Amino acid sequence: MNTIDMDRLKTGEVNLGTSIMAVQFDGGVVVGADSRTTTGSYIANRVTDKLTYVHDRIYCCRSGSAADTQAIADVVHMALQQFAQANGGHPSVHVAATLFESICYSNKDALSAGIIVAGWDKESGASVYNIPLGGGLFRQPWAIGGSGSTYVYGYCDATYKEGWGRDETVQFVKNTLSLAMARDGSSGGVIRMAVITEDGVERLFVPGNELPTFWEGLEVLGKPGKQPGVVPMAVEPL
Amino acid sequence: MTSIGTGYDLSASTYSPDGRIFQIEYASKAVDNSGTAIGLRVKDGVVLAVEKLVHSKLLVPGANRRIQTIDKHIGLASSGLLADGRQIANKARDEAANYRDNYREPATLKALSDRLGLYVQAYTLYSSVRPFGCSTILGCIDKNGPSIYVIEPSGVFHGYHGAAVGKGRQLAKTELEKLKLSELTTREAVFEAARIIHLVHDDAKEKEFELEMTWIGDETKGRHLPVPQDLFEEADRKAKEALENFE
Numbered sequence: 078m079n080t081i082d083m084d085r086l087k088t089g090e091v092n093l094g095t096s097i098m099a100v101q102f103d104g105g106v107v108v109g110a111d112s113r114t115t116t117g118s119y120i121a122n123r124v125t126d127k128l129t130y131v132h133d134r135i136y137c138c139r140s141g142s143a144a145d146t147q148a149i150a151d152v153v154h155m156a157l158q159q160f161a162q163a164n165g166g167h168p169s170v171h172v173a174a175t176l177f178e179s180i181c182y183s184n185k186d187a188l189s190a191g192i193i194v195a196g197w198d199k200e201s202g203a204s205v206y207n208i209p210l211g212g213g214l215f216r217q218p219w220a221i222g223g224s225g226s227t228y229v230y231g232y233c234d235a236t237y238k239e240g241w242g243r244d245e246t247v248q249f250v251k252n253t254l255s256l257a258m259a260r261d262g263s264s265g266g267v268i269r270m271a272v273i274t275e276d277g278v279e280r281l282f283v284p285g286n287e288l289p290t291f292w293e294g295l296e297v298l299g300k301p302g303k304q305p306g307v308v309p310m311a312v313e314p315l
Numbered sequence: 316m317t318s319i320g321t322g323y324d325l326s327a328s329t330y331s332p333d334g335r336i337f338q339i340e341y342a343s344k345a346v347d348n349s350g351t352a353i354g355l356r357v358k359d360g361v362v363l364a365v366e367k368l369v370h371s372k373l374l375v376p377g378a379n380r381r382i383q384t385i386d387k388h389i390g391l392a393s394s395g396l397l398a399d400g401r402q403i404a405n406k407a408r409d410e411a412a413n414y415r416d417n418y419r420e421p422a423t424l425k426a427l428s429d430r431l432g433l434y435v436q437a438y439t440l441y442s443s444v445r446p447f448g449c450s451t452i453l454g455c456i457d458k459n460g461p462s463i464y465v466i467e468p469s470g471v472f473h474g475y476h477g478a479a480v481g482k483g484r485q486l487a488k489t490e491l492e493k494l495k496l497s498e499l500t501t502r503e504a505v506f507e508a509a510r511i512i513h514l515v516h517d518d519a520k521e522k523e524f525e526l527e528m529t530w531i532g533d534e535t536k537g538r539h540l541p542v543p544q545d546l547f548e549e550a551d552r553k554a555k556e557a558l559e560n561f562e
Contacts, residue, residue, distance in 0.1 A: 160418070163426055163429060164423060164425060164426050165425060166459075169420070171419065171420060172418045172419070172420065175417070175418055175419040175420075176417075176418075179417070200458060
């Protein structure tokens with residue numbers, strides 16, 4: 078049996094069941110991710126940093142196999158260093174995304190990696206590139222990825238607006254990730270974000286107890302006795 | 316007569332006692348005895364011009380282009396052994412295509428010159444090959460603006476505002492230094508280039524010659540193209556007039 082079963086992790090392999098996203102705004106990008114790494118149902122790392130530096134103003138968000146994405150990011154990191162040396166300038170996000178794509182596509186059979194590349198460069202300003210499993214390259218104003226992203230497509234489609242500033246974009250990322258983490262078992266922990274602009278990279282951190290909350294399910298089921306006719310979920314002694 | 320190598324000049328892998336590699340210097344001689352090529356980097360573009368010495372009346376005029384196009388936005392003119400120049404042009408095309416393959420954007424002239432410089436230098440290391448007998452002028456407009464680089468047979472390369480290689484380079488350089496290149500437009504540079512080539516040819520008083528010019532600029536939308544016929548003829552005519560006045 079020579080093919081690799083993509084649905085099963087290889088022995089000892091660790092999964093970045095994940096929620097990642099990147100959103101472009103005028104003057105920069107905000108990248109964000111949850112912090113959960115799992116091996117099966119065991120949370121191997123609950124404070125993972127999935128936002129990886131590849132160049133001064135270019136970061137990537139990693140989802141899929143932790144080993145695969147780390148290896149790819151290392152290769153691209155080195156290639157961008159060489160590019161910057163040979164060309165005497167900062168590489169563009171487009172170049173970084175192309176390098177990721179060429180690795181992901183040519184090794185598509187062996188890799189399990191969904192990567193979002195985002196950053197700022199002088200030629201194009203802010204940009205976000207999504208590289209899903211097959212190794213295609215898609216430039217988008219905003220991109221979400223990982224197992225948790227499936228639960229928030231509706232929220233993102235309904236909420237995203239062009240023309241936001243930095244703070245509104247950060248709030249959008251925070252809300253989206255929080256919703257994804259609330260519903261996806263493979264996502265959780267803390268929210269890590271980075272705001273990348275011409276002036277630099279600002280790292281933001283939202284601890285698990287300060288995540289934005291939405292419907293918590295308490296409004297419908299009131300305290301026992303208050304709403305006659307409504308049966309509580311569990312029978313508790315009064 | 317320049318100093319003869321006397322035994323230290325038989326191969327490129329031998330130094331002379333005073334630290335020179337004579338084969339490389341002899342390669343430069345091949346360049347110095349050949350037709351002139353010049354390049355001008357101006358405010359918004361680049362112009363390349365070559366003095367094509369015509370050795371037979373049977374040659375088809377306008378054929379046998381000397382200035383090559385590399386990718387879409389780079390021009391390459393060489394002086395010296397013409398076959399060597401073509402080899403470098405082919406290598407430049409490979410490198411530019413390879414760059415595009417890897418990075419999905421057109422190569423910058425800086426990166427391409429670096430690669431070609433390394434390539435030319437590699438042929439100065441071994442006794443089994445000879446150094447390239449040509450100097451190459453590369454002109455381009457990339458994301459950093461217009462630029463000109465010259466690669467010598469030793470593999471050394473520099474960026475220039477104005478460059479000249481070949482027989483008439485001394486006179487050409489003097490003329491180029493008189494110009495305020497960073498203020499000229501590409502059109503004006505075409506006229507100046509034609510004038511300079513006519514000037515250096517006349518000085519050499521060789522056989523018949525043909526002028527070949529190409530340009531890259533706003534009027535070509537960043538592509539490396541031969542100067543259009545009407546502009547070419549006007550520049551040629553003006554150059555001949557200027558020559559009469561010069562004398």
